[in-house]
Amino acid sequence: MASCHYLQEDFRISQTKNKILLMGNPNVGKSVFFTEMTGIHAISSNYTGTTVSYMEGDLTLDEEQYTLIDVPGIYSMNPTSEAEAVATRFMESGALAVICVLDATNLERNLRLALDLQKYGIPMVYALNLMDVACRHGIEIDVKLLEQELGWPVIPTVIVKKQGLDQLKNALKDVLKNTQKTAASKLPSNFDTKARAKEITKKVRKHNTAELNFIDRLGLSMMQPFPGIPIAILVMIFSIGAIVGGGKALRSVLLLPLVNKVLVPFFHSLFSSFIPEGMLLNILIGEFGIFVISFEWIIALILPYVFLFYVVFSFLEDSGYLPRVSVLFDNIMRKLGVQGGSLINIVMGYGCAVPAIIGSRAATSRKERLIISTAVCFAVPCISQTGALISLLGGYSAWLLVAMILFSLLILVLATLTAGRLIDGKVEPLLIEVPNLLIPERKAYTRKLLIRMKHFLYEAEAPMMLSIVIAALLKETGLLDAIAVYAEPIVSHWLGLPSEAVIALILGIIRREMSVAPLLALNLTPLQAFVGGAVSLLYLPCLSVFGILTKEFKLKVALTISLSATLLAILVGGLINQIAQLFM
Amino acid sequence: MKANIKSNSKYLSLYDMQKNCCCKVTAIPDHPLLDSLGISTDTIVKVQNKYAFGGPILLQVDTATIALGKDIATQIAVKEVAS
Numbered sequence: 001m002a003s004c005h006y007l008q009e010d011f012r013i014s015q016t017k018n019k020i021l022l023m024g025n026p027n028v029g030k031s032v033f034f035t036e037m038t039g040i041h042a043i044s045s046n047y048t049g050t051t052v053s054y055m056e057g058d059l060t061l062d063e064e065q066y067t068l069i070d071v072p073g074i075y076s077m078n079p080t081s082e083a084e085a086v087a088t089r090f091m092e093s094g095a096l097a098v099i100c101v102l103d104a105t106n107l108e109r110n111l112r113l114a115l116d117l118q119k120y121g122i123p124m125v126y127a128l129n130l131m132d133v134a135c136r137h138g139i140e141i142d143v144k145l146l147e148q149e150l151g152w153p154v155i156p157t158v159i160v161k162k163q164g165l166d167q168l169k170n171a172l173k174d175v176l177k178n179t180q181k182t183a184a185s186k187l188p189s190n191f192d193t194k195a196r197a198k199e200i201t202k203k204v205r206k207h208n209t210a211e212l213n214f215i216d217r218l219g220l221s222m223m224q225p226f227p228g229i230p231i232a233i234l235v236m237i238f239s240i241g242a243i244v245g246g247g248k249a250l251r252s253v254l255l256l257p258l259v260n261k262v263l264v265p266f267f268h269s270l271f272s273s274f275i276p277e278g279m280l281l282n283i284l285i286g287e288f289g290i291f292v293i294s295f296e297w298i299i300a301l302i303l304p305y306v307f308l309f310y311v312v313f314s315f316l317e318d319s320g321y322l323p324r325v326s327v328l329f330d331n332i333m334r335k336l337g338v339q340g341g342s343l344i345n346i347v348m349g350y351g352c353a354v355p356a357i358i359g360s361r362a363a364t365s366r367k368e369r370l371i372i373s374t375a376v377c378f379a380v381p382c383i384s385q386t387g388a389l390i391s392l393l394g395g396y397s398a399w400l401l402v403a404m405i406l407f408s409l410l411i412l413v414l415a416t417l418t419a420g421r422l423i424d425g426k427v428e429p430l431l432i433e434v435p436n437l438l439i440p441e442r443k444a445y446t447r448k449l450l451i452r453m454k455h456f457l458y459e460a461e462a463p464m465m466l467s468i469v470i471a472a473l474l475k476e477t478g479l480l481d482a483i484a485v486y487a488e489p490i491v492s493h494w495l496g497l498p499s500e501a502v503i504a505l506i507l508g509i510i511r512r513e514m515s516v517a518p519l520l521a522l523n524l525t526p527l528q529a530f531v532g533g534a535v536s537l538l539y540l541p542c543l544s545v546f547g548i549l550t551k552e553f554k555l556k557v558a559l560t561i562s563l564s565a566t567l568l569a570i571l572v573g574g575l576i577n578q579i580a581q582l583f584m
Numbered sequence: 585m586k587a588n589i590k591s592n593s594k595y596l597s598l599y600d601m602q603k604n605c606c607c608k609v610t611a612i613p614d615h616p617l618l619d620s621l622g623i624s625t626d627t628i629v630k631v632q633n634k635y636a637f638g639g640p641i642l643l644q645v646d647t648a649t650i651a652l653g654k655d656i657a658t659q660i661a662v663k664e665v666a667s
Binding site: 075076078105106107108109137139194207220223224225323326327328330331332334335339340428429430431432433434 | 615616617618619620621622624632633635636637638639640642646647648649650651652653654655656657
């Protein structure tokens, strides 16, 4: 049984029996070890700070059950951050053994933590990971000697290819059996691990000058302004092209025919065979019936874009490209009041705001977290909403879509600048380790993609279905027409939209894409479509985002962001309409 | 040891260094992550790149590549050494 826990819930730590801890520096591959050893899918990526909460899962060794805990990545056992404080408490909570994952490409720094952990008197096994990359970089490590120096087993691994996994499990079994060794090898608490790490590294590591291969050279070039910036622009154009173009192609070639020619007619004939014509039949399979719009919206409108976004994003994430972009654009981000690292969270927000807001925990100050969250809520459409916006605006002209992209970027800049001005506190400067550029390993990548799609369906299905049922009931019972009369002053007179568009504002409270999807059927003019899109972009973040804002910050923050975004949506949408009317 | 920029007129900050320069860190500000990432007094670092318009400085520290924002790089005192 697997579960994921937020850091605050660590009171449970001491109660868990038979614990084995999985520890190491950030970005050394702990999450992949966790997945391989427990069969539970932890999301991993090629930059620091993916595990902002901890995971636990069952591990069976020789028919004995253990709980393996994936502790957030840390650099040291000095509790200077929340993650380090939690790691310290884990170490003091009576674990049976620790698997410490070391990055072979960065031995000295990793050994400091490796030795720090020996101060707790817990049996250790070291996994010397990324051996393939180290080899490529001309780094040779004498593993036998390292084992002698550390006093515990050291297993060389390339975990994404499962190399060394069985040896690691065997070594773990051995240390679990032989517990007498522990007390004798415990290091004193004042032991100088830094000096010792340096000494060991000198002894065991030989660094030959290796000819850089294409990937390494590309990794370096990507961080030079030239060709780094042109590459970044190309990556962006290619990513948008793949998502928008690929999504449209999937939709028109595969999904729309599937929905319109197979699914909808099937349910139509099924329900018509035993339900007489009337309101009930309409609610089920009328123009806005549950079994019509749920297929049209979820399968044909949202899924292709969500899928393609994660295809592209997971690739960029696993390759280690995103931190390079953070470095390249740190100067621009600084002018906006945040540091380059925030860019990763903002890009993540184009998938979904919830992980973007949770991921911002890795940001060093509360001010930065709040700025990122505000920017994502105001100006970054989630991928489902983007899919709906593409269908709405792309239907008129590609220029309308480009105008919307520029509009959203303008709002992003303004929201970031304004939040930076209004929120007290300090933003810390950029301070990151740039990971090796890697070609994502096929299996790990596919698995991650599947987990992400599963999460999406699991998380989004209920609220999507709820909006669809509400939409069907409002429309097919005629209730919508009654509500539309009251909303007319805002929806029709100020925003210039047909009065039925009020349904978008009602459904948009639940899910962001639902503030666009109903507009597709309204035969809007290009101006109306743009106004509708602009309102939807700025409008209330969805219920899940509201929930996560309340959880991560306070109800007050969630209410402030949501209300100001909604008011701005109505204000800006109306202004666009009113100003455009003057010229028409 | 904390860098004191104002009192030392000969102070050379890491951010003053140019691309491909090697230098030895002589003082660092009090920031927990610096030491964790392997940047402490006496560490030798090589400047891989420096970005215009107040951008960061990219360093090679041992075998790792570390990016430091301007605000922190200007607070690190260094002494140039032969590469």
